Amino acid sequence: RFASVVTTAGFSASAHDPALFIHLSPRGRTLLLLYVDDMIITGDDPEYIAFVKARLSEQFLMSDLGPLRYFLGIEVSSTSDGFFISQEKYIQDLLARAALTDERTVETPMELNVHLRATDGVPLPDPTRYRHLVGSLVYLAVTRPDISYPVHILSQFVSAPKSVHYSHLLRVLRYLRGTISHRLFFPSSSSLQLQAYADATWASDPSDRRSLSAYCVFLGGSLIAWKTKKQIAVSRSSAETELRAMALLTAEVTWLRWLLQDFGVSVTTPTMLLSDSTGAISIARDPVKHELTKHIGVDAFYVRAAVQDQVVALQYVPSELQLADFLTKAQTRAQHGFYLSKLSVVPPP
Structure with a gap:
């Protein structure tokens, strides 16, 4: 039903993303991105955006939350220099659910030269917590490329996690505790x-x-x-x-x-x-x-x-400037800091 309403309003569906709808007018382009019952509307035609909001409100129970600040657990903030996206509250909730018994932090999410195997350690008596935490980390990696590699490794053991895998999972959580406010920066220039x-x-x-x-x-x-x-x-x-x-x-x-x-x-x-x-x-x-x-x-x-x-x-x-290397292996503290700066994963200004 939603697709028919926006199509009637003048949108056309993108051939490349089924959740994206596009409208063109002499005044500019309007984009509508939909995920279940959450949407973002943006563009350079404010008159048409107002028209679309009114049309959708006639057909659906809707709330206009104003300028984009929060979407699907992702926080968006802006300055004159650009935009930041983060999941700080999501991390806080994740750490609360993990119930770590200490306040330690670490500077990197994974130790060097670690090669985990399915046979490492002893089986966890209840793998539910491991699966829940790893699943949460998978979504967190949407804004935190610095945990992409360890989450990839830990995800391979969700069917039968062992004690060793869980200890490495805790290291990722301690790393997040120390970098909870880090965010991706998108410069306006x-x-x-x-x-x-x-x-x-x-x-x-x-x-x-x-x-x-x-x-x-x-x-x-x-x-x-x-x-x-x-x-x-x-x-x-x-x-x-x-x-x-x-x-x-x-x-x-x-x-x-x-x-x-x-x-x-x-x-x-x-x-x-x-x-x-x-x-x-x-x-x-x-x-x-x-x-x-x-x-x-x-x-x-x-x-x-x-x-x-x-x-x-x-x-x-050259290999030392290959930024994708960050996503294939654990790094030293110095290397980790270098890649964070290059990928614009930064603390708040």
């Missing part, structure tokens, strides 16, 4: 050009030797997308692992470019895709490679086609 980083760790899972892909995408100086994901197949080389990570990121970049066009942002130049693997870049660029790479042909051809269509442009980046 940011450009509207996409830049993306792809990285991977080869055979990083000790149980099945599958590799880990990770990426992060920036719109100008604003981090807008990130992901840590285990690869579905075992890779025979680090270059193969990195190429699969590039293919995963290429799909995300393609979608983001479509979405930006829905927002009225012109996307005409290739998106820079940065990787620290010269081998993967070479495979993606070269249509004739050794037969040992034929088993990864789909990923290679997919990335190569995106390069030829000028969707992405591949560029080498």
Whole structure:
């Protein structure tokens, strides 16, 4: 019913996001984003926005909460320099539910060189708390890329968590206690050009030797997308692992470019895709490679086609400047602080 009402009001559904509705008029563009019974309406046509609010109020019981400050547990604040998004209250509630018995904090969410296995430790007598806390952390990672990697690791043991897994979960909570007010910053001076980083760790899972892909995408100086994901197949080389990570990121970049066009942002130049693997870049660029790479042909051809269509442009980046590395492994204190600053995960001003 909602879709028919907004369509009647002049909106059209986005072909790239079923929750997004778009309206164009001589006065500008209006966007409506819907999630169940919560919505955001924004745009540069205030007259039409007022009309839509009135039309929806005629059909549905609604409350206008004014300028965006809180949405689905995400807090939004603004200054003259830009916007901040955070989940501080969500973290407070999470820590209260966790009922930690001490006040300790830690500076990083995961210890160095930890390789957790399903057989580590003894089974928890009641895994419900572990599952509940990890599930809550998954949603918290929507605004906290600094916990993306440990949450990915801990999520793999929700079916049968052990004592060791729970102790590492508590470390993440103690890290959050010490960084509870950290938030993502989106500078108002940011450009509207996409830049993306792809990285991977080869055979990083000790149980099945599958590799880990990770990426992060920036719109100008604003981090807008990130992901840590285990690869579905075992890779025979680090270059193969990195190429699969590039293919995963290429799909995300393609979608983001479509979405930006829905927002009225012109996307005409290739998106820079940065990787620290010269081998993967070479495979993606070269249509004739050794037969040992034929088993990864789909990923290679997919990335190569995106390069030829000028969707992405591949560029080498030194490993020490590979920002997606933050999402593939635990870091030292110094490295952790460096990546937080680069990703604009900052304390309040």
